[in-house]
Amino acid sequence: MKNDQVKEQEIMVRESLKRIKNKIMVMSGKGGVGKSTMAVCLAIDLSRRGYKTGILDVDIHGPNVPRMLGISGHLNITPGQLIIPKTITRNLSAVSIEYLLANKDQAVIWRGPLKHTAIAQFIGQVAWGDLDYLVIDSPPGTGDEPLSVAQLIPDAKGVIVTQPQEISLADVRKCITFCHQVEMEPIGIIENMSGIICPHCGRKFYIFKSGGGENTALATGIPFLGALNFDPAVVDAADEGRLLIYMSDGKMPYNQDFGKITDKVIERIEETRVEPVSIDEIRKSKWIKIAIPLSKEKVAPLFKADRIALFQVKDGDINYLDSIKQEGHISPSDIKRLPQVNLVIVKDIKDKAKYVLNRNRIGVVSNAPDLPPEKLVKEFLAGHLHGS
Ligand SMILES: Nc1ncnc2c1ncn2[C@@H]1O[C@H](COP(=O)(O)OP(=O)(O)OP(=O)(O)O)[C@@H](O)[C@H]1O
Ligand SMILES: [Mg+2]
Known part of the structure; x- marks a missing residue:
């Protein structure tokens, strides 16, 4: 199909x-x-x-x-x-x-x-x-x-x-x-x-x-x-x-x-109720750890990515932390394993994967535009990117 x-x-x-x-x-x-x-x-x-x-x-x-x-x-x-x-x-x-x-x-x-x-x-x-x-x-x-x-x-x-x-x-x-x-x-x-x-x-x-x-x-x-x-x-x-x-x-x-x-x-x-994760609350918090799945250095759909860019935002200051290379494609479990990540910015994501992340108190912003990862973080903080 x-x-x-x-x-x-x-x-x-x-x-x-x-x-x-x-x-x-x-x-x-x-x-x-x-x-x-x-x-x-x-x-x-x-x-x-x-x-x-x-x-x-x-x-x-x-x-x-x-x-x-x-x-x-x-x-x-x-x-x-x-x-x-x-x-x-x-x-x-x-x-x-x-x-x-x-x-x-x-x-x-x-x-x-x-x-x-x-x-x-x-x-x-x-x-x-x-x-x-x-x-x-x-x-x-x-x-x-x-x-x-x-x-x-x-x-x-x-x-x-x-x-x-x-x-x-x-x-x-x-x-x-x-x-x-x-x-x-x-x-x-x-x-x-x-x-x-x-x-x-x-x-x-x-x-x-x-x-x-x-x-x-x-x-x-x-x-x-x-x-x-x-x-x-x-x-x-x-x-x-x-x-x-x-x-x-x-x-x-x-x-x-x-x-x-x-x-x-x-x-x-x-x-076992899963409370919805509020993207606005994450945006307002003092401390955010963001994972951005990438393919060829561009933001990608979750299962098509082979690398994760990690950022930390503390009191509004953006810090690039790491880029994690992965054998095979990135799944929700790979994100879950990263300590303290509470937000994912992604190009596209399936409902099941989003549910799994939310169940682990990780917010999801999808349909991210084709911008460099750091710019995406800035856009998110400026309130231009939202949850799906
Ligand atoms: N607690 C029970 N007491 C008496 N009869 C029962 C009880 N539970 C199920 N049955 C009967 O056992 C038979 C099998 O039950 P059922 O059709 O619900 O099983 P199933 O696991 O759905 O089977 P299938 O794998 O074929 O879908 C039915 O005739 C049903 O009426
Ligand atoms: Mg049956």
């Missing part, structure tokens, strides 16, 4: 996600652990608490969300050709990639780049409006497709679903590594199908093993969000599209357990 087409797609995705406060990507190292069920239940529970919530089903191989919510039929389109999500309740709406697939029952075989394009196009075409939460049911595993989702939605945070047995736990570790690689904050682990309650004696039996999810959480330092038992009524409710009705019964142990998980999710979302 041509560069400007990619850019256009990125802009569409940004526009679509702009009015959504929190994005949660539900993920698992392998299939069948209850990822879609957890995603749908979390979205339902959040919406029942009064949060405007959307559920986005981007599992191109098994889009199950519509079936679990009992929705079908075509989606409406705005005059601007955007998809209008299905309204489930006043606070809950849903969109599934299933609507883009010609035949629901046919397995999808797409080659990698095509899949990324399809996912990007799909995410960029939904008119969500204002949402407090968007819960994303992504394809299982840690391959190209979840990677596409993680790259396209830079500020998504990960909820990892697992089962208690050893084999699943190895998959959780893969998920955690994936989160680190794509710089996605893992907000916690849910252990699903932890045990089953005997309907006769009320005792809990462990189907797989006990405590695996919690132990992995402890070992990895990722918070444990809670455990859910296997509830046979959930299988029926999900199959028959009645999860919403099932979740409305507050007396059901499954729903009570899920409520505790939702509490924890909300808590973690707040804890």
